[in-house]
Amino acid sequence: MEGLIPYITEPREDTGVTNGKIGIWLFLASEVMLFGAFFATYIVMRMGSEVWPRGWEAQNVPLGTVNTLVLITSSVTMVMAWASLERSDLGKFRMFGALTVGLGFVFLIIKYFEYMHHFAEGMYPRSDTYHAVYFTMTALHALHVIIGMSVNGYFTVMGNSYWEAGDRQLLINRVENSGLFWHFVDIVWIFLFPVLYLL
Amino acid sequence: MDSHAQSHAIDIDKQVRRYMVVFVTLLALTVVTVGVSYMHLEVHEAVTVALIIACFKASLVFLFFMHLVSERQVIFVVLAFTAAFFLVLLFVPILTILDHIHIWV
Numbered sequence: 001m002e003g004l005i006p007y008i009t010e011p012r013e014d015t016g017v018t019n020g021k022i023g024i025w026l027f028l029a030s031e032v033m034l035f036g037a038f039f040a041t042y043i044v045m046r047m048g049s050e051v052w053p054r055g056w057e058a059q060n061v062p063l064g065t066v067n068t069l070v071l072i073t074s075s076v077t078m079v080m081a082w083a084s085l086e087r088s089d090l091g092k093f094r095m096f097g098a099l100t101v102g103l104g105f106v107f108l109i110i111k112y113f114e115y116m117h118h119f120a121e122g123m124y125p126r127s128d129t130y131h132a133v134y135f136t137m138t139a140l141h142a143l144h145v146i147i148g149m150s151v152n153g154y155f156t157v158m159g160n161s162y163w164e165a166g167d168r169q170l171l172i173n174r175v176e177n178s179g180l181f182w183h184f185v186d187i188v189w190i191f192l193f194p195v196l197y198l199l
Numbered sequence: 200m201d202s203h204a205q206s207h208a209i210d211i212d213k214q215v216r217r218y219m220v221v222f223v224t225l226l227a228l229t230v231v232t233v234g235v236s237y238m239h240l241e242v243h244e245a246v247t248v249a250l251i252i253a254c255f256k257a258s259l260v261f262l263f264f265m266h267l268v269s270e271r272q273v274i275f276v277v278l279a280f281t282a283a284f285f286l287v288l289l290f291v292p293i294l295t296i297l298d299h300i301h302i303w304v
Binding site: 056 | 207211215222225232235236245253260265266270274278280281292295
């Protein structure tokens with residue numbers, strides 16, 4: 001069909017990158033604005049409040065730290081999945097892809113226990129401004145983790161089909177692009193963790 | 200293995216070694232961030248230290264895991280616009296707070 005942006009696996013001459021890569025970066029730009037709005041809201045709420053709990057009083061810092069380490073580790077397994085494809089090692093790609101999705105699960109399970117602890121203490125989004133901000137931002141982030149896990153899970157499972165069909169470069173590019181999203185989710189957490197747990 | 204494939208494999212090996220160095224650095228900086236929080240600094244000091252470390256960590260992820268260190272100009276143009284609008288997004292609400300407490304009048 002004419003007029004559609006074509007699937008290409010080699011970089012375009014004019015931009016020097018593939019259409020898919022510029023597409024994912026533009027999408028991430030919109031994501032920066034989405035999370036930026038929430039961070040701006042946090043700043044306004046905190047500066048406008050007479051009382052604001054210190055993060056380490058309201059949160060379980062060791063659990064938050066473990067979750068940070070889990071997400072950083074998942075970023076490494078993600079780039080290792082991409083590097084494995086570049087080395088034409090499909091077995092290792094699947095292993096690192098599965099590890100990335102698994103670490104995403106670990107992150108969500110720890111988050112679940114944190115949420116349950118807050119609920120058991122009677123803390124809900126409606127309880128106060130701090131918890132409204134905390135639940136909104138972490139839930140939005142968790143939603144991104146779930147989306148990233150779904151995409152990475154799809155490529156981990158379907159990688160073999162791409163490989164056998166001869167669409168190797170297409171798979172490598174798509175895994176790199178889904179990795180860019182996953183790393184962005186990691187970066188958001190790198191800021192959320194100190195803002196909500198440590199300050 | 201032809202010479203192109205060989206140099207590609209060497210390049211990937213080099214990148215993987217770099218990923219490991221970045222990984223260890225990110226873990227260490229996370230421990231430092233948490234360690235500083237246990238010092239219970241004043242809010243403005245804690246914010247400064249935490250944000251400096253977080254920005255450094257994010258830069259490492261951007262540069263190496265997201266391959267910005269070897270990316271094309273068009274991506275940097277996208278990021279420059281994003282950064283400019285992001286700063287506007289952060290500072291406009293703060294200006295309204297400053298105005299509310301009559302800094303400008």
